[in-house]
Amino acid sequence: MLKKHCNGSRERVKCAIITVSDTRVVETDASGKLIHELLEKVQHQVCHYEIIPDDKHKILQTVEVLLNNGSIEAIILNGGTGIAKRDVTIEAISPLLEKELPGFGELFRYLSYEEDVGSASLLSRAIAGVANQTVIFSLPGSTGAVKLAMKKLILPELGHIVSELNK
Numbered sequence: 001m002l003k004k005h006c007n008g009s010r011e012r013v014k015c016a017i018i019t020v021s022d023t024r025v026v027e028t029d030a031s032g033k034l035i036h037e038l039l040e041k042v043q044h045q046v047c048h049y050e051i052i053p054d055d056k057h058k059i060l061q062t063v064e065v066l067l068n069n070g071s072i073e074a075i076i077l078n079g080g081t082g083i084a085k086r087d088v089t090i091e092a093i094s095p096l097l098e099k100e101l102p103g104f105g106e107l108f109r110y111l112s113y114e115e116d117v118g119s120a121s122l123l124s125r126a127i128a129g130v131a132n133q134t135v136i137f138s139l140p141g142s143t144g145a146v147k148l149a150m151k152k153l154i155l156p157e158l159g160h161i162v163s164e165l166n167k
Contacts, residue, residue, distance in 0.1 A: 010158075013158050013162050014072055017032055017039075017050070020079035031078045031145075038147075047072060060093070063075060063093055063131075073133075075134060077136070078145075081139065082124065082140065090125045093129075097129030101127075104137065105125070108126045111148055111153070112145065135161045
């Protein structure tokens with residue numbers, strides 16, 4: 001049963017998926033494929049999918065193009081959220097966020113601790129926020145993290161978030 005605040009949620013959201021990786025290609029991008037499958041399973045539309053390198057400028061440039069597209073309502077990035085030198089996704093997208101959704105990262109790390117990786121969850125810098133009337137989620141690149149974030153947080157609220165952005 002949907003909670004009352006979700007009545008009026010958008011049933012179909014136009015989404016973009018960006019995998020940030022120096023090593024993945026379309027054939028090996030299990031996390032990008034999983035995001036795609038889970039979105040389409042609940043009738044959301046994947047309008048754009050791309051794999052880009054762990055490069056701050058390229059990440060920023062790609063997200064800015066999608067934000068200015070005018071039809072993308074949600075951008076889901078996976079990869080580059082850890083603490084390694086090459087992990088720069090957060091540094092690239094944080095300056096773009098007009099409003100951060102701190103609860104996303106907090107809940108994601110809590111759920112990761114409880115259900116997936118235990119104390120290693122503190123290494124995740126996953127975030128979400130809003131820029132140019134578009135919601136942006138930045139997830140770790142592992143399939144376990146993607147599955148957890150999509151099923152427990154993003155899919156249940158994506159339509160609601162987009163509806164709120166369009167009020």
